[in-house]
Amino acid sequence: xxxxxxxxxxxxxxxxxxxxxxxxxxxxxxxxxxxxxxxxxxxxxxxxxxxxxxxxxxxxxxxxxxxxxxxxxxxxxxxxxxxxxxxxxxxxxxxxxxxxxxxxxxxxxxxxxxxxxxxxxxxxxxxxxxxxxxxxxxxxxxxxxxxxxxxxxxxxxxxxxxxxxxxxxxxxxxxxxxxxxxxxxxxxxxxxxxxxxxxxxxxxxxxxxxxxxxxxxxxxxxxxxxxxxxxxxxxxxxxxxxxxxxxxxxxxxxxxxxxxxxxxxxxxxxxxxxxxxxxxxxxxxxxxxxxxxxxxxxxxxxxxxxxxxxxxxxxxxxxxxxxxxxxxxxxxxxxxxxxxxxxxxxxxxxxxxxxxxxxxxxxxxxxxxxxxxxx
Numbered sequence: 001x002x003x004x005x006x007x008x009x010x011x012x013x014x015x016x017x018x019x020x021x022x023x024x025x026x027x028x029x030x031x032x033x034x035x036x037x038x039x040x041x042x043x044x045x046x047x048x049x050x051x052x053x054x055x056x057x058x059x060x061x062x063x064x065x066x067x068x069x070x071x072x073x074x075x076x077x078x079x080x081x082x083x084x085x086x087x088x089x090x091x092x093x094x095x096x097x098x099x100x101x102x103x104x105x106x107x108x109x110x111x112x113x114x115x116x117x118x119x120x121x122x123x124x125x126x127x128x129x130x131x132x133x134x135x136x137x138x139x140x141x142x143x144x145x146x147x148x149x150x151x152x153x154x155x156x157x158x159x160x161x162x163x164x165x166x167x168x169x170x171x172x173x174x175x176x177x178x179x180x181x182x183x184x185x186x187x188x189x190x191x192x193x194x195x196x197x198x199x200x201x202x203x204x205x206x207x208x209x210x211x212x213x214x215x216x217x218x219x220x221x222x223x224x225x226x227x228x229x230x231x232x233x234x235x236x237x238x239x240x241x242x243x244x245x246x247x248x249x250x251x252x253x254x255x256x257x258x259x260x261x262x263x264x265x266x267x268x269x270x271x272x273x274x275x276x277x278x279x280x281x282x283x284x285x286x287x288x289x290x291x292x293x294x295x296x297x298x299x300x301x302x303x304x305x306x307x308x309x310x311x312x313x314x315x316x317x318x319x320x321x322x323x324x325x326x327x328x329x330x331x332x333x334x335x336x337x338x339x340x341x342x343x344x345x346x347x348x349x350x351x352x353x354x355x356x357x358x359x360x361x362x363x364x365x366x367x368x369x370x371x372x373x374x375x
Contacts, residue, residue, distance in 0.1 A: 035077050038063045041351030042315040042324050051078050051097050053089040060084035064315070065095035066147075066324035095324075110134060111145050114153065124157035146322050151295050159294040211257040214266050215250060217243040220277045221371070222364050225340075226250060227270045228259075233287030237273055237340045239360035253338060276341040279371030281308045290343070292336060299333035306347045309372035313351045335359060341368065 038046040046063040053060035054070045060081060061067065078084040081091060081098040091098050114130055130153055131138040145153050213235065215228035220239075226246035228236040236253060238246045250259065272283045282304070290300055298321055306312055314334075318326040334345040337359075346365045350356045358365035 032077055035063070036072060036075065037352060039075070040069065040316070041313040042066065042319045043351050047097075051081055051084050052076065053078060053084050053087065058089055059092045060089040060097060061092040062095045062097040064324050065092055065097070066319045066322070067092065067094055107144055107147075114141070114145060115156065118153065118157045119160060124154070124161065127153055147325060151298070155294045211254070212260060213250075213254055213257050214260050214263045215247075216262045216266065216270055217246055218270060218274060220274050222277055222360075222367060225274060225277060227266075227273050228254075229266055229269060229287075230289045232289035234269060234273065234339060234342060235289040235291065236338045237342055238338070239277075239340050239364060273342060277368070277371075279308070279368070279373075279375040282342045282344070286342065288339060288342065290339065292333070295329065296333040296336055299330055300337060300339075300343045303334070303337075303343050303345055303347065306344060308344075308375070309369065311347050311349045311353070311369065313353075314348055314356075315351055317348055331356075344368075 035046070035050055035052070037043075039052050042064045049063070051060045051062060053076045055074045055076065056070070060078065076087075078087065085091075114134060117130060117133065118124060125133075127138045127142060131141040134141055136144070142152055145151075145156070151159070211230065213228050213230055215226060215236075217224055217226045219225075222239055223241045224239070224243050224246060226236065226238040226240075226243070226249070227234065228238075228250055236250055238249050240246050240249075269286060272286050276282050290297060292300065299317070302317060302320055312320075314327040314330050315324070318324060318330045321330070323329065330348070334348055335357075337343050337345045340346075340360055346358060346368045348356075355362050355365050355369075
C-alpha cells in the first residue's frame with residue numbers, strides 16, 4: 001500500500017508539472033546549458049537568477065546548493081521558487097532557495113561575531129556556550145559556521161590559539177610562558193600546535209633557526225624544478241625558469257632555516273616529484289611536510305584526492321569541504337600551496353572550465369593537465 005501511494009503521489013506531481021504553462025514555467029531551453037554549468041559549479045553568483053528542481057526528489061534548490069548533484073535528466077529549471085512550487089516542487093531545507101540574498105550577509109555577520117567572541121575569550125568557549133549566546137541550536141550554529149568559513153568553531157579556535165602561540169614564541173616568550181598565555185594546559189596541546197606549525201616550539205621561538213632543509217634544482221619538462229625537504233618530508237616544490245630565482249623564493253619562505261644543497265638519500269624523492277611533472281600520479285608513499293592553517297591543510301588534502309587528468313571548479317571543491325560559499329577561500333589556499341604538482345592545485349579550474357591563474361604560470365598548468373590526460 002505504501003509503495004502504491006508513493007507512486008501515485010509522484011505521478012500526480014508529474015501531472016502537475018506537465019500541466020503548468022506560461023512565462024514562469026521553465027527557463028528557455030537555450031539557457032539550460034549555461035544554468036546546468038552553474039549548478040555543477042555551485043556558483044553562488046547565480047543564486048536568485050533561477051532555481052533548479054529535481055524530479056526524483058520533488059525538491060527545488062538554489063544553484064549553489066551543496067547537496068549531492070542530481071542526474072541532468074532529472075533536472076528542470078525555473079525562473080524562481082514561485083514557478084517551481086506551482087509545478088509541485090517544494091523548497092530545499094538545506095539551501096533555503098527562497099531566502100533573500102541579504103540573509104547570506106546576515107549569516108556572514110553572525111559568524112564574524114562568533115569569531116570575535118572566540119578571539120576575545122581567554123579559553124575557547126564550547127559550542128554549546130557559543131550557540132546559547134548566538135540564539136541558535138549547537139547543530140545549526142556549527143553547520144552555519146562551517147558553511148561560511150569551511151571549518152567548525154572548534155577548528156577555528158584551535159587554529160587561532162596556535163597562531164597566538166607562535167606569535168608569543170616569536171616575541172621571545174618561553175614555551176611555558178607562551179603556553180600559559182594562550183591557555184594550553186597540557187604538553188599534548190603544545191605538541192599538537194607544534195605539529196600544525198611544522199617545527200618544534202623552540203625553533204618557532206628562534207624564527208625557524210636551526211631547522212635544516214635539503215634542496216636541489218633539477219631540469220624538468222616545464223623548465224626548472226626546485227625540490228626541498230625537511231626531516232618530515234617534501235616541504236617545497238617550486239617551478240620556474242631561473243634556478244637563482246627559485247632559490248631566492250625558498251629563502252624567502254624559510255628565512256632562518258639552514259639550507260643544504262643536495263643529498264643522495266634525497267634523490268629518490270626528487271625522481272618521484274619529477275615523475276609527477278611528466279604526468280604520473282603522485283606516489284602515495286612520498287613523505288610530505290605541509291605547513292598551513294587548518295583550512296589550508298583541508299584544502300590541500302582534498303586536492304590530493306582529485307584523480308590525475310581530472311579537474312574540479314573552486315566552487316565544487318568548496319562544496320566538497322562543506323563550505324559551498326567558500327570558493328574564494330579555496331582559491332586562496334590553492335595560491336598558498338608551496339608543493340606544486342604533488343599537491344595538485346593545477347587540477348582546479350573556473351566554473352566554466354577555463355584555466356585560471358596558477359602561481360607558476362597558466363601555460364604550465366595547461367601542460368600539466370595535458371600530460372596527465374595523455375597518460
